[in-house]
Amino acid sequence: GESVGLHLPTLSVQEGDNSIINCAYSNSASDYFIWYKQESGKGPQFIIDIRSNMDKRQGQRVTVLLNKTVKHLSLQIAATQPGDSAVYFCAENSGGSNYKLTFGKGTLLTVNP
Amino acid sequence: IAGITQAPTSQILAAGRRMTLRCTQDMRHNAMYWYRQDLGLGLRLIHYSNTAGTTGKGEVPDGYSVSRANTDDFPLTLASAVPSQTSVYFCATGQGHTDTQYFGPGTRLTVL
Numbered sequence: 001g002e003s004v005g006l007h008l009p010t011l012s013v014q015e016g017d018n019s020i021i022n023c024a025y026s027n028s029a030s031d032y033f034i035w036y037k038q039e040s041g042k043g044p045q046f047i048i049d050i051r052s053n054m055d056k057r058q059g060q061r062v063t064v065l066l067n068k069t070v071k072h073l074s075l076q077i078a079a080t081q082p083g084d085s086a087v088y089f090c091a092e093n094s095g096g097s098n099y100k101l102t103f104g105k106g107t108l109l110t111v112n113p
Numbered sequence: 114i115a116g117i118t119q120a121p122t123s124q125i126l127a128a129g130r131r132m133t134l135r136c137t138q139d140m141r142h143n144a145m146y147w148y149r150q151d152l153g154l155g156l157r158l159i160h161y162s163n164t165a166g167t168t169g170k171g172e173v174p175d176g177y178s179v180s181r182a183n184t185d186d187f188p189l190t191l192a193s194a195v196p197s198q199t200s201v202y203f204c205a206t207g208q209g210h211t212d213t214q215y216f217g218p219g220t221r222l223t224v225l
Contacts, residue, residue, distance in 0.1 A: 034214075036216075042219070043203050043216035043217055043218050043219050046214075046215060049213055089155070089156070091214075100146075100171070101158075101212075101214055103155050103156040104155065105153070105155040106155060
């Protein structure tokens, strides 16, 4: 079946560095992608999204890149801070009227001071 | 403050007991969802509701039931809890036109 996966389960960076978290998806019909951040003991928090008619979208310190040719999604965090330490999930919505998302298992980002 | 509330925050339950997890939103979103999150398995959809009065099965619906009598509330019921239902449960809501889902704080359930 179709699934969403992550290349790296853990990522450790130094404070101030840029972080890149990757995600591979396999459903070519997916037309909407979301990145979530989940801190310990809390629910997933929406970070940024992108539709399949875009290649790049920027937010505050975050950028999402979408490469539909190789079915790859990435989240870039600029000037990573200790507060960015969390698990990051990508999710895809293959469209249709039921709005269901398929989630990756997550990447743990640790920011070292 | 607009958002999603879940109750209880945590619960320890004896196997065989009935339990209802509550979820309430004041965001006026049409769609609501229940997920369970287990280590190594990520978020898995249990049941969903696209609008008040309708529900549907997700990836792991067995042992759970839901109802959607109105827009704001979406309770999840475990009719007879089993230890494999030990998990963290998240309720989420969605704006249909953007497909983004927003999550509640979660309920940690332990079934002994």
